[in-house]
Amino acid sequence: MEIRQLRYFVAVAEEKNFRRAAERLHVAQPALSQQIRKLEQQLKTTLLERTTRRVELTDAGTVLLETGRRVLAEAEHAETAVRHTALGEIGTLRIGFVSSAALTLVPRIVHALRAKRPGLHVDLTERTTDRQLDAIDDGSLDVGIVREVGSPTGLNIHELAREPLLVALPQTHPLAERESIRLSELADEDFVVFPRGQVSRLYDHIAALCHHAGFRMRPSQQAVQFPTILGLVAAGTGIAVVPDSLRHLQLPGLVYARLDDPEAVSHLAVVCRPDRADHPPVSTLVELCDQDLSGHEPGSLNT
Structure with a gap:
């Protein structure tokens, strides 16, 4: 029949x-x-x-x-x-994201996606950049929001933002009253950092910036979450270099200062497999990332 x-x-x-x-x-x-x-x-x-x-x-x-x-x-x-x-109007889009993007960027993107494609289910997973790259490669993620992916990876890399880096300081620190600090002024400081084995790209990026400023970064404490890192800074165990979006995390005894070095930025990007680049939900996400989601110029993030 x-x-x-x-x-x-x-x-x-x-x-x-x-x-x-x-x-x-x-x-x-x-x-x-x-x-x-x-x-x-x-x-x-x-x-x-x-x-x-x-x-x-x-x-x-x-x-x-x-x-x-x-x-x-x-x-x-x-x-x-x-x-x-x-047409990408229904279905599921599996998005990975680094934890620091969860405070400002991810909410804006998800809000825009739901407004543009209300029938599309968005499945969000917080992962480090390297774990996202592996998941995108094996197909368990459609797209990732990652940091410091500048070299060829076999994946499509779409630059999303150049986010300023800040220095987080204990409120009792001698430099705490300053609005901006040069990296070279932190040569003698103890740094609270991510374990390099878990967040190698951001760790290596900050270490390279310190090397360019004339000193070797001296890690003193390690933590796997930004709130923990900032809590240790507030407790006076050291200082930390963090993306500007972390400024939204305000803790007692903690202050932020701008790093007055032109290279002190962190690069955010949207990453997907080449065979998924034209998948309608993925292309919609990239399109929204190119738009001004919060009144800022595309390609920059100053929240």
Whole structure:
């Protein structure tokens, strides 16, 4: 049984007239009659009792009409769902993100996605950059929001923002009253850092900036979460270099100062596999990332 035959039968059964059904379907009446006869032959039963004035359903026809309406409705629903999925309007988009992006950037992007594609389910996972790259490569993530991915990785890299780096200081620190500090002034400080084995890219980026400023970074304490790092700074165990978005985390005894070095920025990017770059939900995300989501210029993040 073909969907076309079922559609023809339902039209005749509802109109109880071949001419009106043919007009409704915009087909020739002989072709319509031929398809109904073919359907009856396939089912080996009479579906319609034809008279000179009207058409009546047999018991078998009544059953097929009820079932046929449901089948046609499901077919239409499937067609619509496929079309919306192809356009990126429904389905699931699996996004990874670094923890520091969760404070400002991720909420803006998710809000914009839901406004633009309300039928799209967004599945969010917090992961380090390296774990995101592995998950994108093996297909368990569609797209990632990562830091310090500048070298070729075999993935599509779309630069999202150049975020200033700050120095977080205990409120009792001699430099705590300053609005800006040069990295070279931190040469003798103890640094609270991520374990390099877990967050190697940001760790190496900050270490390279210190080396460029003329000294070797001296880690004193380690923590795996930014709030913990900032808590240790507030407790006076050292200082930390953090992305500007962390400024939103305000703790007693903690202050932030701008790093007055032009290279003191962290690079955020959207990353996906090349074969997923044209996937509608992914391209929508990249498009939204290029737009001004919060009144700032695209390509910068000064929140």
